[in-house]
Amino acid sequence: MKTLKIQLALTILLFAGNLRAQTTTADYGSVIPQPALLEEPAGEAPFVLDGRTCIHPGAGLAREAEFLREYILEMCGIEVPIVKRSPKRRVIELRISSQITGREAYAVEIDAERVVISGATSAGVFYGIQTLRKSLPVADCTQVLLPAAAIGSTPRFGYRGAMLDVSRHFFDVEFVKEFIDMLALHNINRFHWHLTDDQGWRIEIASYPRLTEIGSYRPQTIVGRHGEGGYDRIPHAGYYTREQAAEIVRYAAERHIDVIPEIDMPGHMVAALAAYPELGCTGGPYAVRTRWEIADEVLCVGQQRTLDFVKGVLDEILEIFPSEWIHIGGDECPKQFWKECPHCQRKITELGFDREENPEERLQGWFMREVSNYLGSRGRHIIGWDEILEGDCVGPHDIIMSWRGDKGGITAAGKHIRTIMASEKVLYFDRYQTPGRQQVEPLGFGGCNTLERVYAYDPLASIPAGLEKYVLGCQGSLWTEYVATENHAMHMFLPRAAALAEIQWADPATKDYEAFLRRLPRLLEIYRLYGWTYAPYVLEEIRTLTPENHKTTDKP
Ligand code: ACM
């Protein structure tokens, strides 16, 4: 499917006739995220990448060599063989090097004889490959000149995340893989997979089969933000089998991406309640939600069987997902049912929270702590949305994902708890992208996080001096209430993912939005090569740049 799309894109380019150059030149200056070091000594002969070039992988880098071979073929149409013995010349060497410090850092050295891509680990080599790939032209050509250069970079943050919500709208395995390909292109190393919510349970759990038999299906979906258009009367369903999820984990791991599953609890659980109503405070009946508001119905955490259920689900999640971190949600959990539920109230008394100011908040805190401890006993740690700070329950190994602005991250860092910045005000990609012109965009959640706004964000700007080390990184999140198709999902994610990549990886001292816009067209060409839809509004911004340095080949 992917190969077909690329062949089609290259054929269109050929017929368009505008990129049929025989010899083209790599452009390291266009790479996003920008490498920290880029030196191109004047007067030195370039390396010639053509049919006589080969790739020689060092030990443990066979898969990386295969990626590089595929990328060169896809980008330029040049077939470069992988060889077991290194020739003296015309070779791209992949190496693990103890000279490089930083687990994901890379160096790319290019002279007339060879290209050497090195890293302290295979991940570093992979990012060096990504940089070389992104410097290549998208053009069917017989040779590419790689100017002599020394390129090197190390990421600013260890956690460079992106989230996809597959509950509100389900996306199939092929698209999830394509989304992971997009992450790899942007040097993103964590895929946060929002697998469960009120509107659909999307992961098979063998010991609770009704979660997918019942919870993965809704008979219809609200039309418009508040139901202005009624309901669409179109059933929406889908889930990943355990094997499919494991396949996604393997696919991501090859691309040096950890998959962090999210099982959102104790709120956002109506799909599970529809399947197992005894887990709710009233016993139901419940129905998988067909609207988007926060649901009042949540797990009844006063019952032992609820904790047993959660542990049973997580046991299977741990079998599928090797990630050190498991996201357990914790956001937006209304507590009115708990106030009236005999089980929940009994638990509150038993725990002594009835003598405290906000007993139901403490009850959620206790529940999150129980789950965190359980995962801790299995060698894993939790990530929770910033609401979990409110239950006075956060342990030293827990991680706070700050989504309601930066304040959760600031509070967490102040308590010496690690945090990931994921502010809805900047990094939620379900928001609009053009200020004041939302009528030209598809229906979105509201709010406006422009490309420039994402680019301008600094995850550390609001963190008090000395506490920066508690910020692991940042994440862009694609919620899909209003995003029902793959093209729409890509339109929301691209090119904001490019700005995200830059703030996750590059040195903020080198930030310059106009320069970023000038670098963007080559990445847009790569999006087009893969048939990835991107939000076109940026083309207008690029067009308004001063023409003398204007590099784009884009046609609106
Ligand atoms: C969230 O957006 N409810 C984490």
Ligand code: ZN
């Ligand atoms: Zn209850």
